[in-house]
Each structure stands twice: as C-alpha cells, then as structure tokens.
Amino acid sequence: MLYPRAALMCKMRVMNQTTAPDTGPRLFAAHPGLRDKIPWTPLVNRPTPVQLMERFSRRLGAEVWVKRDDLSCPHYGGNKPRKLEFLLAQAAHRGKKSLVTIGGIGTNHGLATVILGRRQGFKVTLLLFAQPVSGHVRQNLRLYHAHQAEMILCKSFRAADWRYRWLERLKRPGAYFIPAGGSNQWGALGYLEAGLELADQVKASQMPAPRAVFVAAGTCGTIAGLAAGLRLGGVRTRVVGVQVTPPQAANQALALGMANQALALLRRHDHSVPDVSVNAAELVIDTQHYGSGYGAATAAGSRAMELMAETEGIGLEQTYTAKTLAALVDHARDQPGEGPLLYLSTLSSVDLATDAAAVDPRDLPQPFQRFFK
Numbered sequence: 001m002l003y004p005r006a007a008l009m010c011k012m013r014v015m016n017q018t019t020a021p022d023t024g025p026r027l028f029a030a031h032p033g034l035r036d037k038i039p040w041t042p043l044v045n046r047p048t049p050v051q052l053m054e055r056f057s058r059r060l061g062a063e064v065w066v067k068r069d070d071l072s073c074p075h076y077g078g079n080k081p082r083k084l085e086f087l088l089a090q091a092a093h094r095g096k097k098s099l100v101t102i103g104g105i106g107t108n109h110g111l112a113t114v115i116l117g118r119r120q121g122f123k124v125t126l127l128l129f130a131q132p133v134s135g136h137v138r139q140n141l142r143l144y145h146a147h148q149a150e151m152i153l154c155k156s157f158r159a160a161d162w163r164y165r166w167l168e169r170l171k172r173p174g175a176y177f178i179p180a181g182g183s184n185q186w187g188a189l190g191y192l193e194a195g196l197e198l199a200d201q202v203k204a205s206q207m208p209a210p211r212a213v214f215v216a217a218g219t220c221g222t223i224a225g226l227a228a229g230l231r232l233g234g235v236r237t238r239v240v241g242v243q244v245t246p247p248q249a250a251n252q253a254l255a256l257g258m259a260n261q262a263l264a265l266l267r268r269h270d271h272s273v274p275d276v277s278v279n280a281a282e283l284v285i286d287t288q289h290y291g292s293g294y295g296a297a298t299a300a301g302s303r304a305m306e307l308m309a310e311t312e313g314i315g316l317e318q319t320y321t322a323k324t325l326a327a328l329v330d331h332a333r334d335q336p337g338e339g340p341l342l343y344l345s346t347l348s349s350v351d352l353a354t355d356a357a358a359v360d361p362r363d364l365p366q367p368f369q370r371f372f373k
C-alpha cells in the first residue's frame with residue numbers, strides 16, 4: 001500500500017464521520033457571545049466530509065485529500081452556501097426583501113444567491129457581464145431564468161460595477177447588495193466557520209494536518225475566511241489561493257485584509273475571541289495558473305480536470321476548479337514528498353441539468369440569447 005498512514009486515517013475517518021451531523025456554527029459554540037450579535041441562517045449540511053483521494057494520489061505519487069464542499073447544500077452546493085448563511089441573514093436582519101449581486105454571465109455565486117435567496121423569499125437581481133461562453137456558462141444562464149432571477153446584461157465589468165455601486169443603489173433603496181462572489185467580511189465568516197470545521201476534523205484524526213490547502217481565489221472571500229478559521233482553530237498550514245480572476249480581484253493584500261477584518265469583526269463583538277491574525281506565510285497566491293484570463297481554459301487545467309474525473313469521479317469546470325487542481329498537481333510534482341495536500345472542492349455537485357434543460361433559451365431576456373448562437 002502506498003500510504004499506510006493515510007489508509008489508517010481513512011478507516012478512522014469512516015468511523016468518525018458516521019456520527020450524526022452537527023447543527024449550528026462552531027463559532028457560536030466556541031464564543032456564545034456572538035450568537036445574538038451575528039445574524040446567521042442555516043443552509044449547510046455540516047461538516048462536509050474529508051476524504052483521501054486514493055486513486056488520484058496513486059496516479060500523482062502524492063497524498064492528496066479533498067474536503068467535499070461540493071456537497072455543502074442539497075439545493076446548490078459548493079462554496080457559496082457557507083457565505084450566504086451570513087449574507088442572507090444580514091439581509092433579513094436589515095429588513096430587506098430583495099437582493100442585488102454582480103458577476104460574469106456564468107457566475108456560480110449569482111446562481112447560489114438566486115436559488116437559496118429565492119427559497120428564503122427574496123427577489124434577486126443579477127448584474128451580469130460577458131465572459132468566455134462554455135456549456136457551464138449556458139447552463140447557469142438557463143438556471144437563473146428557471147429560478148426567476150431578474151437578469152440584466154451590462155456592456156462590461158466596469159459598466160456592471162458602476163450600476164452595482166451607484167445606479168442600482170439609487171433605484172433600489174430597499175435592496176441588500178451582495179458584492180461579487182459574496183466576498184466581504186460577512187461572507188468571509190462562512191469560510192472562517194469552514195476553517196474551524198476543518199481544524200476540528202484534523203483534531204479528530206479524520207485527516208492529517210495538510211501541508212497546504214489549495215483553493216480557487218476569485219474574489220478571495222473563501223481563502224480569507226478559511227485561513228482565518230484555521231488560524232483560530234489552531235491548525236498551522238498554508239492556504240494557497242489559486243488566482244483565477246484579474247490581479248485586482250485576487251491578490252494577497254486583499255485576501256489578508258479580508259481575513260484579518262473578519263477576525264477583528266468577531267473580536268469587536270466578543271472579547272473571548274483570541275487576538276490572532278493571519279500572516280503572509282499562511283495565505284499565499286499562486287499566480288502561475290491563471291492563463292490568458294478569467295474563464296479562459298488552460299491545458300494544465302484540462303488535464304487536471306480529466307484526471308479528477310477518471311480517478312475520483314468529481315466534476316470540475318474551467319474557470320475556477322480546473323486551474324486550482326492544476327496548481328496542486330504542479331506543486332506535488334515540484335515538491336515530492338512534502339506531505340499531505342488538501343483540495344477544497346468548491347464547485348456544486350448538485351445535478352441541475354434537468355432544470356436547465358427545461359428552459360428554452362429563446363425565453364431568456366433578449367440580450368442573453370446571443371450566448372446560445
């Protein structure tokens with residue numbers, strides 16, 4: 001057997017992960033003073049499992065684990081439900097009835113906001129801008145429509161951003177505005193909570209402490225929260241955010257700022273939260289796998305995507321997750337024997353193909369029909 005220790009951990013994992021799922025955030029259990037001060041609504045089946053990817057590891061010659069956040073929620077999984085537990089709760093707490101958010105035409109964050117926001121009774125408006133069209137992008141466009149989102153196509157990212165920052169705020173004073181990717185200090189709390197969850201899984205020997213965790217960095221809320229949560233949970237590792245958006249959106253200064261703002265926010269609300277911070281060695285950005293732009297496929301990404309499908313049956317897409325796994329693969333090859341690596345699986349694996357197929361693209365608002373030609 002290639003990884004005896006890993007195999008033993010795997011058995012322990014099966015034993016440990018068959019216990020009943022836990023309920024509320026670890027954050028509130030550890031710091032009860034936060035419970036009444038930080039709005040939160042349950043969306044996530046926690047904890048999401050951690051698994052050794054045996055076949056993938058054997059093919060790569062490195063021990064690689066996965067945290068299955070793709071299974072985070074039965075309606076739409078991936079990394080967005082964790083952020084929305086705090087964001088939708090903020091919106092409700094402020095008495096808002098509608099949500100406005102922004103993203104590329106294939107935004108998974110937009111889709112999660114539509115599906116989970118609509119289930120909580122919010123109206124949802126998406127300010128969208130063009131990106132390279134793929135099957136995944138087309139499916140998301142159909143699904144926004146299937147879930148009754150108001151879809152507005154803007155000429156460019158700049159135009160969408162301007163509408164988000166100015167025009168729509170004037171037009172819709174009663175709406176709650178969620179930033180791109182759900183990334184601000186509230187959204188980051190969702191991943192801070194995930195970091196605490198992962199720290200508990202390591203402490204409970206469900207997996208070894210990873211040398212590095214690979215995560216897509218789009219708007220940085222996921223890596224920021226995760227690094228903050230791991231720090232708070234006492235697991236010293238390195239979060240590697242793999243840049244998948246332009247450097248203005250995915251960079252280390254922004255990620256560190258968001259991580260430390262989230263920790264400061266908690267401390268302001270409850271002094272029992274330890275005075276810790278995330279440093280530049282604990283949260284780094286891989287800029288080598290971005291390729292020619294946001295949403296543009298890379299050859300290394302395509303290879304990683306194939307390997308994952310072949311060995312573990314976990315589906316990836318080209319914008320976020322293929323590039324992230326490609327970075328992990330290259331890292332494992334460059335630094336053999338470094339120790340266990342963890343891939344955070346952030347793409348929803350809920351199959352919505354039937355819902356999407358039920359939508360005729362000709363029923364979409366007219367400006368979006370060109371993406372089907």
Ligand SMILES: Cc1ncc(COP(=O)(O)O)c(C=O)c1O
Nearest residue numbers: 108181216218219220221222346
């Ligand atoms: C599948 C997937 N993974 C990762 C990310 C990146 O998360 P973040 O924007 O928090 O960096 C996104 C963002 O939309 C995503 O859709």
